[in-house]
Amino acid sequence: MADYTKIxxxxxxxxxxxxxxxxxxxxKKVTAFLGASGSGKSTLLNCxxxxxxxxxxxxxxxxxxxxTSDSKINVPPEKRYFGYIFQEGYLFPHLTVAQNIRxxxxxxxxKNPDSISRLLEILEITELLxxxxxxxxxxxxxxxxxxxxxxxxxxxxxxxxxLASLDSGLKNRIIPYLHHIKNAFEIPILxxxxxxxxAMALADEAFLISDGRITASGEPYQLLTAPSALPIANLTGxxxxxSLPVANSDKHRGVTELEIGDQRLVIPYVDTEIGKEVPxxxxxxxxxxxxxxxxxxxxxxxxxxxxDAVDDQTLLSINVEGHHLSxxxxxxxxxxxxxxxxxxxxxxxxxxxxxxxxxxx
Amino acid sequence: xxxxxxEITALILSIKxxxxxxxxxxxxxxxxxxxxxxxxxxxxxLLNTLVMLPLVLPPVVSGYLLLILLxxxxxIGGFLYNVFKLEIVFSQFAVVLAxxxxxxxxxxxxxxxxxxxxxxxxxxxxxxxxxxxxxIFWTITLPLASRGIIGGAILGFSKSLGEFxxxxxxxxxxxxxxxxxxxxxxxxxxxxxxxxxxxLVFISTVVAFIAIWLTERITLRQD
Numbered sequence: 254m255a256d257y258t259k260i261x262x263x264x265x266x267x268x269x270x271x272x273x274x275x276x277x278x279x280x281k282k283v284t285a286f287l288g289a290s291g292s293g294k295s296t297l298l299n300c301x302x303x304x305x306x307x308x309x310x311x312x313x314x315x316x317x318x319x320x321t322s323d324s325k326i327n328v329p330p331e332k333r334y335f336g337y338i339f340q341e342g343y344l345f346p347h348l349t350v351a352q353n354i355r356x357x358x359x360x361x362x363x364k365n366p367d368s369i370s371r372l373l374e375i376l377e378i379t380e381l382l383x384x385x386x387x388x389x390x391x392x393x394x395x396x397x398x399x400x401x402x403x404x405x406x407x408x409x410x411x412x413x414x415x416l417a418s419l420d421s422g423l424k425n426r427i428i429p430y431l432h433h434i435k436n437a438f439e440i441p442i443l444x445x446x447x448x449x450x451x452a453m454a455l456a457d458e459a460f461l462i463s464d465g466r467i468t469a470s471g472e473p474y475q476l477l478t479a480p481s482a483l484p485i486a487n488l489t490g491x492x493x494x495x496s497l498p499v500a501n502s503d504k505h506r507g508v509t510e511l512e513i514g515d516q517r518l519v520i521p522y523v524d525t526e527i528g529k530e531v532p533x534x535x536x537x538x539x540x541x542x543x544x545x546x547x548x549x550x551x552x553x554x555x556x557x558x559x560x561d562a563v564d565d566q567t568l569l570s571i572n573v574e575g576h577h578l579s580x581x582x583x584x585x586x587x588x589x590x591x592x593x594x595x596x597x598x599x600x601x602x603x604x605x606x607x608x609x610x611x612x613x614x
Numbered sequence: 615x616x617x618x619x620x621e622i623t624a625l626i627l628s629i630k631x632x633x634x635x636x637x638x639x640x641x642x643x644x645x646x647x648x649x650x651x652x653x654x655x656x657x658x659x660l661l662n663t664l665v666m667l668p669l670v671l672p673p674v675v676s677g678y679l680l681l682i683l684l685x686x687x688x689x690i691g692g693f694l695y696n697v698f699k700l701e702i703v704f705s706q707f708a709v710v711l712a713x714x715x716x717x718x719x720x721x722x723x724x725x726x727x728x729x730x731x732x733x734x735x736x737x738x739x740x741x742x743x744x745x746x747x748x749x750i751f752w753t754i755t756l757p758l759a760s761r762g763i764i765g766g767a768i769l770g771f772s773k774s775l776g777e778f779x780x781x782x783x784x785x786x787x788x789x790x791x792x793x794x795x796x797x798x799x800x801x802x803x804x805x806x807x808x809x810x811x812x813x814l815v816f817i818s819t820v821v822a823f824i825a826i827w828l829t830e831r832i833t834l835r836q837d
Contacts, residue, residue: 304738330741337742343735347757356753358744405743 257282257441258408264310264320266300273297273465275310283435283442285456285473287449293465294445298411301443302337303330314409334360336402340414342394344386350397351382357405369404375433376400392423396430403438410434410442416451428454449494450608453532474532492537492579496530499523508553508604514574519553520607531609537568537581539606543599544590554602560594563587571600617813623790624798625817631706631794632774635714636767639721643766647725648751652734668780669719676715677783684708684784708785709792713774720773724766728759765833772825776818 260279265272273293288294299305300320301312309322319328344353354369373379376396386394395415402410415431416424428451435442435455446452452459452473459473469476474496497511497518504522511518511531523531546555558573569580569592578600582592592598649655650662668676684691684702694700702708732755740750756763778796785792787801795818802810 302742304741330738331744331746333742334744335742337739339735339739341735343733343739345736345740345754356740356743356745360744401743 258315259313260301260315260409260441260443261311261313262297262301264300264307264312264322266296266305266307268296271296271465273300275465275467277460277467277470279441279443279458281441281457283444283456283458285444285446285452285459286462287446287452287459288462289447292462294447294462295413296465297462298337298413298443298445301409302335302411303328303333331358334405334407335409335411336405336407337411338395338398338402338413338415340417342386342398342418344389344394344397344401346386348385349382350378350384350386350389353386353397354382354401354404357401359404360406360408368406371437372400372403375437376430391419392427395419395427399430399434403434407440410438410440412442412444414446414448416448417446424451431455449534492581493535493540494532495535495576496532498530499525499527501527513556513576516556516574517554518556518602518607519604520609521604523609534608535578535602535606537579539602540578540580541601542569542571542580542582542586542590542592543601546599548601550601551603552601553604554600554607556600556602558598558600560592560596560598563592563594571598573600617817618810620789621798621810621814621817624793624795624814627706627709627790627792628775628794628796631709631713632717632771634710635717635774636721636771638710639714639718639770640767643718643721643725643770644756644763647722647729647763647766648755650722651726651729652737652755665722666719668716669723673716673777673779674783677712677780680708680712680715680780680784684711703784704786704788704792706785706792709781709794712780712784713777716777716780717770717773721766721770724769725759725763728762728766729755731762732758761833765829768825768829768832772822775821775825 257280262279263276265274267273271291271293273296275297286294286297296305300307303319306327307320307322310320311318311322312320314333318324318326319333320326344350345356348356354373373382376399378393378396378400381389381393381397386397389397395418399415416427419427432455442455444452444455456473459470459476460467461469461476474494495513497513500510500512500517502509502523502525504524507522508519509521509523509525511520511533520533525531541552543555546557548555556573556578558571558578560569561572561577562570564570566584566587567582569582569587571578571580580600586592646661646665650658650665681703682688686692686695686701686703691702694702702711736758737750737754740754741747745753776796777794778800781792781794782797782800787793787797789798789801793801795814799811799814799818802814
């Protein structure tokens with residue numbers, strides 16, 4: 254993998270009674286900052302883009318100081334050439350799509366004369382050029398915001414939850430565009446999100462951020478499956494993240510079976526080779542606990558396991574072949590079924606409740 | 615209904631003065647409106663108070679203060695008289711000045727309303743795209759604030775058209791020179807010329823109707 258411009262973030266910024274306090278170095282192509290809303294993600298991007306000035310510290314891009322409190326350097330946003338894609342898009346409502354894209358001041362006027370047309374092709378927006386933002390769908394708007402930021406030929410791309418305002422169907426249609434962008438443009442990307450699946454889909458490195466501080470960092474999958482990530486997984490709504498090898502895949506039946514020890518987990522069909530690991534997510538409330546294995550029900554998965562921990566009365570941790578599944582139950586159910594540590598149980602999971610996080614096909 | 619030439623002179627003078635005032639006050643109005651809507655600086659509330667003061671003060675008081683400043687014995691008037699032999703008081707220039715002071719707050723109010731309606735996020739986005747603050751003002755802030763700006767301009771213009779108190783203090787009531795519509799009505803009432811009063815009141819009312827209708831059309835139009 255090529256070397257990307259090193260970005261040093263070492264600064265503090267207080268807004269009201271919230272303080273963002275960072276000290277990290279970014280060296281990968283796509284870095285994700287994962288955190289709940291209010292954790293300081295947008296403040297972080299505003300400081301990097303120059304919209305907000307930190308209170309003290311330094312921001313260094315390669316060997317260029319963008320902000321230092323020591324020597325009072327603060328490069329204004331228009332001189333940083335960092336493309337910034339906002340959750341809301343912020344297209345200029347009085348300008349057409351073409352005018353919006355042309356609004357960006359290219360960093361190198363003569364380099365890459367055909368880069369804009371390539372951009373329009375990748376993002377499939379050539380048809381939309383004469384429209385106004387009010388005549389576009391949410392997904393189209395976001396694609397144009399991405400094109401506009403890239404038309405500047407930025408040195409770095411900042412993305413602030415670019416998919417958060419879109420419904421899940423649209424999200425899944427935009428993620429491939431982001432993949433294209435990642436592969437087609439040789440610039441580092443800083444991606445801020447509360448959605449684990451987006452971080453998994455795009456990032457080479459991820460930082461967990463909570464209350465304005467970095468609490469963990471690493472390769473996204475390792476980070477998110479680590480036991481320490483559970484509270485963050487809770488914040489972001491998905492408690493169980495597993496990476497399991499494919500046992501077999503049947504296009505006609507529309508299912509793929511994953512190996513979980515000696516047992517099998519059935520998920521909706523994935524076009525991938527046998528033996529390859531795929532990351533999946535299951536919400537704790539989508540798992541049903543049964544005391545018997547042979548139930549006349551439609552759910553495809555009934556996994557045998559042992560309760561190895563009971564948290565706050567309603568969150569069970571179940572050991573299935575060495576993997577820990579978090580299961581949300583009611584207090585009543587726990588008492589009636591006497592679900593205590595050490596008990597053998599069966600986890601019932603619908604195939605459709607299992608979400609594929611991402612796979613490179 | 616036959617309108618006399620004196621009445622037409624007063625109407626034309628009113629329109630001329632109001633237009634001149636608008637042209638002269640528009641650039642500083644944009645600057646002050648932009649400063650008050652989009653910038654933070656020490657003395658901001660003082661500037662705001664100064665600009666808005668004539669809206670609250672009786673126009674006669676504003677006119678009186680202007681008179682003190684502009685007369686041959688005043689600070690500004692004295693300087694102009696001694697250096698350039700210029701006398702401002704009781705001239706058409708004084709009328710323009712008087713109506714400008716009174717209508718300026720309305721113009722600026724409209725500009726502020728317009729500019730505050732432009733989300734700062736759009737301006738920040740433009741900055742990250744490499745646009746200078748100057749370019750952002752002309753290409754983002756101004757076009758998106760245009761309704762409020764036009765509304766303020768029409769309201770200010772209408773206010774100038776009917777200004778009475780400040781004008782009579784600084785410019786007097788000289789027919790053909792400083793006598794605007796409002797002053798002409800005042801004159802006609804004093805002299806008991808009822809027919810003339812009715813005609814002038816009718817014309818004023820029509821002008822006011824048009825101004826309000828235009829303002830509503832422009833500022834309330836949905837797209």
